[in-house]
Amino acid sequence: MTEMLAGARQQRILDALREREQVRVTSLASELGVSEMTVRRDLNALAARGALVKVHGGATLDAAPTSNEPGFTHKLSLESGEKQAIARAAAGLIKPGMSIALNSGTTTFALAAQCTGIKDLTVVTNSPRIAEVFHAAANPTQNIILTGGTRTVSDALVGPLALSALGQLHVDLLFLGVHGMTVEDGFTTPNMLEAQTNQAFIKAAARQVIVADHTKWGVTGLCQIVPLSQVDALITGPRLDAEAQEILRQSLDTLILA
Template identity: 80%
Template sequence: MTEMLATARHQRILDLLHRHGQVRVTSLARELGVSEMTVRRDLSLLAAGGALVKVHGGATTNAAPTSREPGFVNKLSLEAAEKQSIAAAAAAMVKPGMSIALNSGTTTFALAAQCTGINDLTVVTNSPRIAEAFYAADNASQNIILTGGIRTISDALVGPLALSALGQLHVDVLFLGVHGMTVEDGFTTPNMLEAQTNQAFMRAAARQVVVADHTKWGITGLCQIAALSVVDALITGEALDPEAAAILGQSIDTVVLA
């Protein structure tokens, strides 16, 4: 009988993990009606079988390696409709006369396309693709600043040149695309140089807004950009699980489900 109960617990843990992207020992203990010690033992058994990855205080999905970074083109078609909705919600925050920063990413690329018609806009970016989107729109009232740097697989310009340029600038709002987000590790990226550049973007901005589709929840990249509580707002998709949204809302002042 005990073995059947354990099997049922394990399946319930995996169901919750699949739904939320990560689980916490404390919440699992309440959900399952068992002690935290029992939950930790269950997580250890599931981790040993490769079903999940244990982290401090809980577990995450058995995700891709933290250093894996798909190219820009590969990511462009993923969650495309959701990225457009996120971009629309972010674009509503942009007003004529503002200065904004967009780091390299497919969601920020979608946002750029929705901002090309906003007049008297100054845009700072480390993405040649985003800069090209604004150049192609040929809005003479806009100023586009493209940082220099070394180009990564995700089409981001990084390194000393990018850091030097960003260190001299101050913008009203940063719209930051990320690779992953978890409670334990915050916002992350697989690339160390991108993490450093994104941190420089954050220092240059009066307000930081993360734009990330719901699939980024529960994913951890190699390098941390910032803790969840550091940013002012998160705009993500309405497909995000309500419990995940509530967890994020405990650390971030404003969470928008687009």
């Protein structure tokens, strides 16, 4: 059998990776009929191009696929219709020319996907993934600002840099995703650094809108962001039980059931 061109061999590595999610140096070497050193060199080359990520013993696919790849956005669209409905209702509040802020979260991510067509929009976010959505859409009238900071496991940029950045900015409207909300503890999140960053988001916005599906009601995370009464509006789903709706109506200026 005639030996393979180097490019074809690397292509086969990528094919194997897409099929199996992860590959081992040893198995690739025997499958491709080359030495382990050659496989390692191929993995280095592919990793340098961002096509895969090396791990000890082999390689895996990129943990966070870019939004133009099928999978990420697709997976999200399959997700609960409630999040989509909330995102649509939230997008309805945004007018061309506004400046908005989005913290990191799945609901705000769904909202971002709804906003790529809005003209003259300025968006401040601490989520690289949300920034990527706008960047991929490449709307020349939009201005996307990433706060900076260190990244948490949930794709949020937090810490001193994020706080410093948000301290320099002011937006018309903030959409804040949260992990839990109760009467006693208000809006909460499990990560202390994210809580701190979210407080900075609130300070930076003239109006605050919480976006949270009905499953968040009754949940308390580690850290309080703000009490219920400290925000202007909440957008949630109609499946939230009546008692909770009543409580929220009394605590907030505006309750929107998407």
